[in-house]
Amino acid sequence: MNSQTPPMASIPPASGDVGLPIAAVERETGLGKDTLRVWERRYGFPTPTRDSSGDRLYSVAQVQQLKLISRLLDSGLRPGKVVGLDHADLLALLTQHAPSPSAYLSTTKIDSAGVDPVIGELLHAIGAHDPRGLRHGLSHAQLRMGLAPFVTDLVAPLTTAVGDAWAQGRFEVFEEHLYTEVITSVLRQAIASLTPQPVPQGPKVLLTTMPQEQHSLGLLMVEALLALEGCTCVSLGTQTPLTDIAHAAVAHRADVVALSFSNVHKAAVVQACLRELRAQLPEDTALWVGGACATLYQWPLAGASAVQHLSGLQPLVAQWRHAH
Amino acid sequence: MNSQTPPMASIPPASGDVGLPIAAVERETGLGKDTLRVWERRYGFPTPTRDSSGDRLYSVAQVQQLKLISRLLDSGLRPGKVVGLDHADLLALLTQHAPSPSAYLSTTKIDSAGVDPVIGELLHAIGAHDPRGLRHGLSHAQLRMGLAPFVTDLVAPLTTAVGDAWAQGRFEVFEEHLYTEVITSVLRQAIASLTPQPVPQGPKVLLTTMPQEQHSLGLLMVEALLALEGCTCVSLGTQTPLTDIAHAAVAHRADVVALSFSNVHKAAVVQACLRELRAQLPEDTALWVGGACATLYQWPLAGASAVQHLSGLQPLVAQWRHAH
C-alpha cells in the first residue's frame, strides 16, 4: 500500500514557471490568504491568473511587489495608499520613508548623518557578508566598552539600525538573519561566561516572551544585563503560553518574571494578557515588562514595572535588592 | 487622535477564561483554520462555542485534544480514526503507538524499559526544574563522550525523548522550553569554541531551515558536527524564505546549502520547495537535506543529498573533500 507514484507526479505547485499558488505567496510575503483575496476584491491588486481548476496563480513580479507593500505597511502606511502601486513607486516610497518606530531601543537617534562610526563599520560588515569581521568587531567593542555599555549603547542601537535598514529594503532578509545569528552567538557567549556564580546576589528572574513574540534578541540583551547585575536568570526562550509562564514561576520559585515585547501584538491583547498573567502569578512575584510596545508605558498595569529602556534595568534590580 | 479610552474596555480576546479564538488554536495546534472548520462539519469535533459575534471559541480541553490528535496524525494515523476520541483514548493510542516518527534522530530506541541511564538522569533534572543540574550533567557528558558522540548519541535521543514525553503530557510546555534553552546554550558554547579555525579544511556550508520551520535544535546539532569536521559554517537561523536562501548561497559563495527539516510541512510542499531551491541554486552548490521528514528519503530529489541520521554527515563531508 505504498510505492505508487511519487507525490510530485504533477507540476510542482510552487514552481516559478507560471506562478505561485496562494499558500506559497502567504509564506513568502507573510500576508494571509484572506488578506490577499480581499485586496484583490477591493483594490484590484494583485491580479493572479488561474490554473486549470480555478485556483489563483500569482506572478513572481507581483509577489515581489507584495513584499515591498508588506514592508511599507510595517512602516505605518495604509493599504489603501500603497496596494497597487507599481514597483518603482514602491521603491521610491521605501527609500524616502521614516525609519520605522523601533527607535525605542536606542539612546542615540540614528540619523542618516550622525551614525556612530562603529555602528557604521558593523553595518558595512553585514552588507559585505562578512560574518567573521562582524563577529570580530563586536567582540572587540565588547572588550573595549565593557558588557553593559556594549549591550545598551551598541547592540541595541545596532539592532534598531539593522531593522530599519531592512524595512527600507537596504538589507536583504538573509543579511538580517545572519546579523541576528551572530549577535545571538556573541551575547550567549557573554552570558555563559557570567553564569557560574556560586552565591546569588540578586533576584531569581524568569525570562521569556509571550506567544507569537519571536524576537529573541531583546531577551538575550536583558539576560546579559541581569546576569551582570548578579541575578540568577532562568530563560524559557520565546513564545511561552500564558499559563505556563505562571506555572514556571511557581516551579522555579522565581522572584521576578521578566517579559520582553516587540510591537507584534495589538495593544488590547497585551493589556489583557498582562492582567491575566498578573492574576495568575503569586502576589510576591514581581513582574517586569519592557520592549517596543507603546501601551506598556501609556497605560502601565498596576503590579507590573515597565522598563522603557535597557538602562532602566539596573535601577530596578537595585530597588529590588533594597526591598529584600 | 490618540489617547481615548484605554484599549481594554472589552473582554480579553486571547485569555483562557471562556475559550480561544480560531486563530489562536491554529497557532497552538498547527492545524489550519480551514481544517478545523471542516473537521467540525465532518466529524462533529471539535465543538466550539460562539462569542457574541458568532466567532468560534475553543475550550482549552479540546485544544489539548487537538494537540494530541495532531501528534497522532504525524505518527501516520488518519483523521477519520482519531478525530473525536476523548483525551484518555488519545493518550492510550499515543503511548501504544510507535515512539513518534522523530526516531530518525536516535540510534538507540527509547523504550520505557531500556532507557539510557544518563538520559534518564537528565530527564529527571528537567522534571525537577533544575537547570543548573541539567547543564552540569550535559557538560559532564560532553567532556566524557567527546562532542560528536555527545551530539549524536545523547542530545539527539534526549531531544526525541523530551518531545515524546511532552506529547504524552508528562512534561509541561515550560519544561520543554527550558530544556531547549539549556541545550541551545550548551551547543552554542561548543560551536563557539570550535569556530576560530584559521585554515578552512572543508566546505563552506550555509545552514538554515525553510519558512515556518522553527526547530532550531536540529540546526545547531548539525552545525556542531560540521564545525567539528572542519567545515566553515554560516548559519542563518531558522525560517529563511526560499529566494533568500539562494541569494545567500551566492553572496557567501557557499559550497553547500544544508537544510534541516521537521515534519511540519507536507510532503508535496517539501518536494516542490526543494525543486524550486535546487533550480535557483548554482549548479556547483551542493544541497544537503536531513531531519524528520519522510518524503526526503522516500523520494529523494536529484541534486540533493538526504542525510537520514546525524551520523551520516561525516561521510558526506569526507565525500565532498574527496571530490575537491
Place this chain on the structure above:
DNA sequence: AATCATATTTGTCATAGACAAACAATTTTA
C-alpha cells in the same frame, strides 16, 4: 490645542460547495 463623536478603512471570520491529491482496497497482469 485637546477631547469627543462620527465615518472610513481594513483584517479576520463565517458559510457552503467543489475538487484534486493522498490513501486504501480492489482487480489485473507478468
Place this chain on the structure above:
DNA sequence: TAAAATTGTTTGTCTATGACAAATATGATT
C-alpha cells in the same frame, strides 16, 4: 505469488461572497 494498474473513499485546501469589529482618520466642540 508478487507487482502493477484500477477503482473508490478520505481529506486538506481553495473559492466565493457577506458580515462585522477593531483600528485609523476626519470633523465638531469645547
